[in-house]
Amino acid sequence: xGTKVLKFTRTYLYLIPVIVxxxxxxxxxxxxSLTQTEVSASATGSCKSESQxxxxxxxxxxxxxxxxxxxxxxxxxxxxxxxxxVLGVANPSDRWIEVxxxxxxxxxxxxxxxFLETAISTGLxxxxxxxxxxxxxxxxxATKMEGGQGKYYYYLPNVPYVMFFENASVPGFKGYGLHxxxxxxxxxxxxxxxxxxxxxxxxxxxxxxxxPVLADGKSVVRASNENQGTRIVIHE
Amino acid sequence: xxxNPIITAANTFGVFVFVFAACLYVYWLGRRELVFHTLLSxxxxxxVTIVLKELFLTPRPFMATGESPMAGLAYLxxxxxxxxxxxxxxxxTVALHTPRFGLFLFxxxxxxxxxxxxxxxxYPIDIAFGTLVGVSIxxxxxxxxxxxxxxxxxxx
Numbered sequence: 262x263g264t265k266v267l268k269f270t271r272t273y274l275y276l277i278p279v280i281v282x283x284x285x286x287x288x289x290x291x292x293x294s295l296t297q298t299e300v301s302a303s304a305t306g307s308c309k310s311e312s313q314x315x316x317x318x319x320x321x322x323x324x325x326x327x328x329x330x331x332x333x334x335x336x337x338x339x340x341x342x343x344x345x346x347v348l349g350v351a352n353p354s355d356r357w358i359e360v361x362x363x364x365x366x367x368x369x370x371x372x373x374x375x376f377l378e379t380a381i382s383t384g385l386x387x388x389x390x391x392x393x394x395x396x397x398x399x400x401x402x403a404t405k406m407e408g409g410q411g412k413y414y415y416y417l418p419n420v421p422y423v424m425f426f427e428n429a430s431v432p433g434f435k436g437y438g439l440h441x442x443x444x445x446x447x448x449x450x451x452x453x454x455x456x457x458x459x460x461x462x463x464x465x466x467x468x469x470x471x472x473p474v475l476a477d478g479k480s481v482v483r484a485s486n487e488n489q490g491t492r493i494v495i496h497e
Numbered sequence: 498x499x500x501n502p503i504i505t506a507a508n509t510f511g512v513f514v515f516v517f518a519a520c521l522y523v524y525w526l527g528r529r530e531l532v533f534h535t536l537l538s539x540x541x542x543x544x545v546t547i548v549l550k551e552l553f554l555t556p557r558p559f560m561a562t563g564e565s566p567m568a569g570l571a572y573l574x575x576x577x578x579x580x581x582x583x584x585x586x587x588x589x590t591v592a593l594h595t596p597r598f599g600l601f602l603f604x605x606x607x608x609x610x611x612x613x614x615x616x617x618x619x620y621p622i623d624i625a626f627g628t629l630v631g632v633s634i635x636x637x638x639x640x641x642x643x644x645x646x647x648x649x650x651x652x653x
Contacts, residue, residue, distance in 0.1 A: 272644055275637035278629050279545060282577070286552030293554075387572055413556060 315401040315481030321418035326444040328414075336461050337421040337443045341402070356470065357492040358439070360457055362390060365449045367439075367457065369467060376470065379463045382442070382452035390455055390495060391437060395426035397471055397490030398433045402480035409454065417444060422464035424471055426493045439493070440464055457495075501567075508568030508616040512580045512609050516587045519602055523591060534642065535590045538635045542586035546579040546630055553577075559617040568616035578619050581610045581627030582634075589635035 322333045355372040362383055369376040384390040401423040409415045421441035427433035439457045441464030442448075448460055459467065469475070471491040473484040484490035516539055520532045555576040559566040570580075584606035592599020610624040 272637065272640040275633050275640060278633045282549055282626065282630065283552070286549055290552050290554070 315403060315479075317403045317419055317480070318405070321405070324418060324444055325414065325416040329444075331444060333419055334443050334461075337403075337419055337441065341465075354472075354489070356472070357494065358467070358471070360390070360493065360495040361497075362392070362495065363497050365451065367459065367463075369470065377463065377466060379460060380448035382445070382448050382450060382458035384453050384455040385451050388454045390453070390457060391431045391435075392495050392497065393428055393431065395428045395431065395437075395493040395495065396484065397424045397473065397493065398427045398484045399423075399425045400468060400471070400473065400475060400482050401425075402468075413454075415444075415454070421461050422459075422468035424464075424468060424491075426490070439467065504612075505567050505569065505616070508612045508618070509570050511612065512584050515584055515602075515605055515609060519587050519591055522598065523595070526595065528594065531591065531594050534638065535587050538586040538590045538631075538638050539583050541638070542582040542631045542634045543579050545634060546577055546582040546627060547573065549577055549630070550574040550579065555623075557618050558620055566617045568613060568618045571618040575619060576623045576626065577630060578610065578613060578623040578627030580613050580619075581606070581624045582631035584609045585628045585631030586635045587631075589632045590639065593635075593639050 317338055319338065322338070324331050324333060356376070357370050359368045359370060360366075360381070360383070361368070365381055365383065366378060367381045368378045403419045403421055404423050405416075405418045406420050407416045421443070423438050423440040425433060425436065425438035427435070427437070431437060437455055439459055441461035442458040443461060445452055445458070446460070448458070452458060473482045473488040473490055475482045482488070516535070520535055523531045523535065550573045553576045554574045557566070557571050557575045559571070573579075585603075588599060588602035588606040591602050606628075610619075610628065613619040614621055614624060
């Protein structure tokens with residue numbers, strides 16, 4: 262009888278490593294979810310903004326990204342002096358933006374003429390950038406983005422020149438957009454949580470090139486029937 | 498790093514070929530029961546590691562470097578490695594019955610683990626713990642099976 266019990270338990274002894282790992286996993290998961298409550302937005306993989314005033318928050322100049330603590334460059338905080346919408350050859354409604362995920366390139370088209378081309382960083386494999394045809398629905402001069410879990414945690418105040426886009430299947434609240442990037446410069450390789458990361462100077466140009474057209478001195482604009490957003494096509 | 502489609506495919510799907518080939522050889526040896534046994538260990542080891550991945554949620558090494566990895570099937574969390582768990586579960590199960598072929602399988606399983614590290618989709622610690630999970634699950638099923646068989650013989 263005694264040996265039978267021993268043999269019975271010995272079989273299950275082999276499961277101890279698995280059970281211990283499982284226990285550690287549950288504990289660590291509980292610990293992270295207790296310490297970070299504001300993760301719901303990022304879990305779906307996007308870069309939702311926290312504020313919609315579009316104003317630069319000069320008191321908030323420290324950022325966290327992938328475990329690194331960094332200070333905002335002056336570029337991201339610079340005042341835009343005398344910026345008026347860039348007038349191209351074509352009608353603003355002929356303007357559109359092409360995002361090529363496989364090439365990691367963005368091209369801005371003025372009708373058939375190329376306005377600019379740049380290397381970009383789109384979503385990583387676990388937080389992909391959505392594909393399809395979109396329109397810009399809101400532009401913000403600056404906004405705070407926060408989310409991610411554990412090592413992925415990011416806190417990015419004053420993300421510059423944000424152009425959020427949406428379509429029928431990817432609604433605006435999901436928080437996908439084009440924006441300037443001060444926390445890395447690996448353009449040409451996927452790096453983001455779903456947004457399209459642009460070099461800040463390029464983001465600035467696009468910000469004033471795209472519609473909805475920004476009123477003078479304002480730092481936020483939403484698209485409307487009279488002031489429609491620029492078309493964005495994202496493809497493989 | 499150079500991207501070679503053959504290496505990428507080997508790092509991604511090599512483990513399936515490995516399990517399939519091992520089962521085929523064991524079947525050819527006439528050990529049909531061992532085939533089921535291997536497949537059971539492999540399936541459970543894979544499922545358990547997926548659950549563990551969901552719990553730990555660690556980023557893959559290629560996400561830190563920003564370079565594209567040389568292997569697919571890297572959408573889930575990094576820790577622990579399901580590839581290593583599956584490969585070692587198969588190798589352990591087979592080794593318990595046919596030691597020489599099993600030793601050979603252990604070598605290949607180690608290669609699969611090293612390949613995942615070289616491809617930048619796993620840290621060495623993921624492989625180590627994946628191996629631990631695979632081996633323990635294989636040993637558990639082996640022992641549970643022996644016990645069950647003894648019991649049925651007793652009743653017969």
